[in-house]
Amino acid sequence: MAASKGSRIASLILRVLTFILIFISLLIIATNSKTILQGTVSETKVEFKDFYSYRYLLAAAVIGAALSLLQIALAIYSLVTKGEGTPLFDLFSDKFLSYLLLSAASAGLGAGIDLRVSFKELVGNFFNSFFDKGSAAAAILLIAFFCAAIVSILSSLALIRKP
């Protein structure tokens, strides 16, 4: 049932890459804000908190980063001890992680792109940069999803026993 060493090392590298991408996306979305002066006194501030999709994206990124770290720790442990690894845990956690990242990235991109258009029509160009940064964070999470999806395919194929 054990996967080949090459495929394990490839998975480990992709998992580290996934974690780094999630972390970058997390930083961008959490620091994204835009303040607009209305007249000279009052001002409006928009943050990720004001949109459900960006809140979901942040929550998913935090959970994804934690799960990703756990996977990296397990993978390094089984590489160092030359153990059997955890093929079934890998199978399910990779599926879960890839679904989580994909849904957060899709929600962020979907909301960001359509909100940008609607705000532009209704309010003006003030919020363009805010939504551009939000979409950038979601796009980075989408790349993290692609890494996680490749790992997920590798961990499915690792279940095929060699004769």
Add this chain to the structure above:
Amino acid sequence: MAASKGSRIASLILRVLTFILIFISLLIIATNSKTILQGTVSETKVEFKDFYSYRYLLAAAVIGAALSLLQIALAIYSLVTKGEGTPLFDLFSDKFLSYLLLSAASAGLGAGIDLRVSFKELVGNFFNSFFDKGSAAAAILLIAFFCAAIVSILSSLALIRKP
């Protein structure tokens, strides 16, 4: 490599259910529109076409329905002929289908929920029913995703050879 008959029949039932749910979602999103009278002469009509997320949802639902039909045909064929089935095609097509449905559902829900809030603040309650129908279509697609995800887990586990 062949999966047990019970798991094959369970997969087939879930695939049929997936197809039906995709089809319902498709009908709801394609027929969703809202016309608002502005004064007595001009009127504004919103349709799924006006939002990128709903366009993507529709496109994904069409591709998903076609792929789902192909899977059902192959599953029935291999059940009737008592053949080996197509485990690797199932593995990859199930992964692709579940990713497609999840990303479309997430984009639709993310955009629908946040647009509803923004339109309510900026324009009023006119478009609530439009976005509610859009979110309903996306939620049905999310249920279709859950069916596809279970099938995907079954087809991953089917790769484990029995001793």
